Amino acid sequence: MPRLLLLLHTRLALRTTAIILLIVTLLGVVFLALAVYLRAESVQREQQSRIQELLTTVERTAQIGCFLGDRHLAQEVTDGLLSNNIVRAARIEAADGTTLASGRTNPGDPDAATVTRDVFSPFEPGTSVCEITVEPDQDYIDELVAQASNFIGGALLLQLVGIGLCVILVVVRFVTRPITGLSHRLSELEAETGQQLQAPKGNRDDEIGQLVISVNAMIDNLVQSLSEERRLRLEREVEERRYRAIFDNVEAGIFELDGGGFIRSANPAFRRLFGMPGGTNLERHPVAFASLVSDGDGEAQSFVIGDDQGGHDRQWEVALEDGDRKRWVSLILSPLETGRLQGVAHDITERKEAADAAERMAMTDPLTGLGNRRGFDHRLAVMARHHRLYPERCHALITLDFDHFKRINDTYGHQVGDRALNHVGAILADLVRQRDYVARLGGDEFVVLLEGCSERDEIESILTRFLERLRTPLQADDGVEVTVGVSIGIALLGVDADDPQQTVQFSDMAMYAAKRAGRNTWRFYGDASVANAD
Known part of the structure; x- marks a missing residue:
């Protein structure tokens, strides 16, 4: 063996x-x-x-x-x-x-x-x-x-x-x-004497013959290359000393990755940012960069580079777990040499949190905590793109409007009206799936997007449970009980219409048909009564 x-x-x-x-x-x-x-x-x-x-x-x-x-x-x-x-x-x-x-x-x-x-x-x-x-x-x-x-x-x-x-x-x-x-x-072969190789018979014109020619050319340039290499080595030593001074004292995290995505060097600022021990010898014991990152826009394989990748800068934002808090770091990777990348890391947690908070506020209804009209428009655009890619999948759009909501405000006050809005929003959010979307468009108008849902029985089951829960009166102050009624219209994207905006209109028409039918009920746009009204 x-x-x-x-x-x-x-x-x-x-x-x-x-x-x-x-x-x-x-x-x-x-x-x-x-x-x-x-x-x-x-x-x-x-x-x-x-x-x-x-x-x-x-x-x-x-x-x-x-x-x-x-x-x-x-x-x-x-x-x-x-x-x-x-x-x-x-x-x-x-x-x-x-x-x-x-x-x-x-x-x-x-x-x-x-x-x-x-x-x-x-x-x-x-x-x-x-x-x-x-x-x-x-x-x-x-x-x-x-x-x-x-x-x-x-x-x-x-x-x-x-x-x-x-x-x-x-x-x-x-x-x-x-x-x-x-x-x-x-x-x-004794290259230093100028001795050269002879290509094997039958291989003079193929790749092996070209290899022999290349080796002979390398031998011819060997002596000149040795002297040039010595000169470049001295220049590199000077540059390395200059780089080391910046590397050790800059506030930004600086690091190098090899072709497999392993960290080969890192300055003190980078070690502090990612919680790495200061005495770790990364040359002998490299650390996979992906192991330091939890979630974010960059995936683990993104830090692995190949010889065919272009020499352009790449940028990610990655998340680091820091106890109960998530910290965000901006990474900029630049090609250093073949199979080697140089990176710069900046802590952008405060900027990221501020941007996320601003985006949430812009797309959230301040009263109910559900989505608002802007959030609904954004989600509807996402659903439209999904429908263009997968036209065979249908989606349900449900419009809800309170019955005589003005009477509740006039009789019990706007505080009770706000509680009624929160009550309805909480029931809707509890009944739908996590991937579905509930929004309050304004006043007493709500809308629900059910992704990948085209079965009428499934939609009716949700609405039945919704109306059953609405029958329980809302307990207002001073023991007053308030009963809320809702008229509901449903239209199906991919069945009733392929255009999302037209589906919204059809859903609204079906909701008004529900009001004409006696309120506190629902109607599908495809029902005969709605079609005749149209």
Whole structure:
């Protein structure tokens, strides 16, 4: 084993062959497993489809037998099903639960999956007269799956073996052997004497020949390069001392990343900002920058750079966990050299918090804490973009308006009116999902956006629970009970209209239709009464 490992380490041809064999083996296993799995799934689906076809074939006969209660005819249907290899057991039960016919070809698993189909009356299509239950013969199906899988697996295995052997022969003959010979000659070359390489026969005009030309050109320039390298080294030492003075004393965090996203150096300000121990030797024990960052606009893989990435600056804002408080840091990364980035970090927590607070205030209703009209317009624009990308997904827009809200303000005062608004807003926010949106557009008008919701039953279930909770009177001061009524209109983006603004108009029209219908109820824009009013 040690001898084999040494040969693998020192022989390119052997190592290349081993790697190709390993890759071919791994690919063979993966593709073999995938092919077998796909074929098995295909056979399973074919047999399930066949069972459905059998049920369809006997369904008409079963209708007559079940409708007449003819056990003999039902037994013939059962026997016909059992004559197929894929059926192990079959049973026909009448609508009252009695068994009209049953049969089994061999004992089976009592927990085996079954296929059931309701049989409806030939004269009353909506009335079920019996139920056919079929238990597939899983052993027979598994045998079919095994036969198909073995054939596919064998063919694919032979193909992969042939491809692997051909690739190995080509690589050894045209790549590794010439490179091995060139390596031996290069190890004996005395570059300082001006000695040069000779390209192998047959490789003078290809990439290996170009490699030989490049090596010879490198030898010609070697002496000149050595003197230039010494001069550049002195200049670099001066620049490094100058950079180190700035690096250690500047207030901003300065750091360097390698191609894998690991920190290779960091100044004291950066260590303080990210809570890193001051004595950490980052050159010997680099730290992954992604491990220092929690959430933010920059993702972990964004700090990994490749040779094909352009030399342009990139900027992120990342979040750091600092106890119960989240601190935000602005990062600017600039290319330093190939596979190396230089970064500058600034603490922007106060600026970020101020901007977020201003944005929340701009999009939040100060009375209810829900969204306001600006927030609603923003969310509606997001929903519009989502609908353009996924037109098959529909969204519900619900408009709510208080019934006789002015009477509440005039009778009990604006304080009670505000409490009623908060009461309704709290109920709405509690009933909808987290991804949905509730806003107060102004006065006593509310709106709800239900994302990805087009089922009428689901919408009506939410509104039913909403109105039920509204029936509980609101307890005002001095024991006064206030009952709130709401008229509701619903329009569906993607069903009633594809334009969000038109959907808003349709929802508003449906709300007025609810008011005309007696208030404290809802109407869909698609209802006939709303369409006629339009």
